[in-house]
Amino acid sequence: MDQGFTVGTRHRVGAARRGLSMTNGIDIDPAIPPSGAGCVECLATDGWWYHLRRCAHCGHVGCCDSSPSQHASHHAVDTQHAVVQSFEPKEDWFWNYLTEQVLEGPSLAPPNHHPLDQPTPGPAGRVPDDWEDLLN
Numbered sequence: 001m002d003q004g005f006t007v008g009t010r011h012r013v014g015a016a017r018r019g020l021s022m023t024n025g026i027d028i029d030p031a032i033p034p035s036g037a038g039c040v041e042c043l044a045t046d047g048w049w050y051h052l053r054r055c056a057h058c059g060h061v062g063c064c065d066s067s068p069s070q071h072a073s074h075h076a077v078d079t080q081h082a083v084v085q086s087f088e089p090k091e092d093w094f095w096n097y098l099t100e101q102v103l104e105g106p107s108l109a110p111p112n113h114h115p116l117d118q119p120t121p122g123p124a125g126r127v128p129d130d131w132e133d134l135l136n
Ligand SMILES: [Zn+2]
Pocket: 039, 040, 041, 042, 043, 047, 048, 049, 062, 063, 067, 069, 070, 071, 072
């Protein structure tokens, strides 16, 4: 037996690192409409986002992990709501922050994306000129 080799110290990444410990798996409520047209926290704090994600359990709209504030994944950790759907036009994929996997899901209550006249990044008037340097 090789005493110098430690088994079981696998590198913990992603959701585990971020503190998600949900045990009930996929938690989707298709009847809940999205909370609004933009990231809840960014709109409340004069922030801006790159892409939007919608919580598939409670409808919270938050900004993606490329955005400066990453409110969607913070929401997942804070509330243990692991699954989001893209809130971008023409995108219908779901993402599970717990397993870090794309998954299939049901049709959620409309609207299924932010308003088409809302720019990316958004919202209009709040995005700094050097926004590309500020992405995560
Ligand atoms: Zn945000």
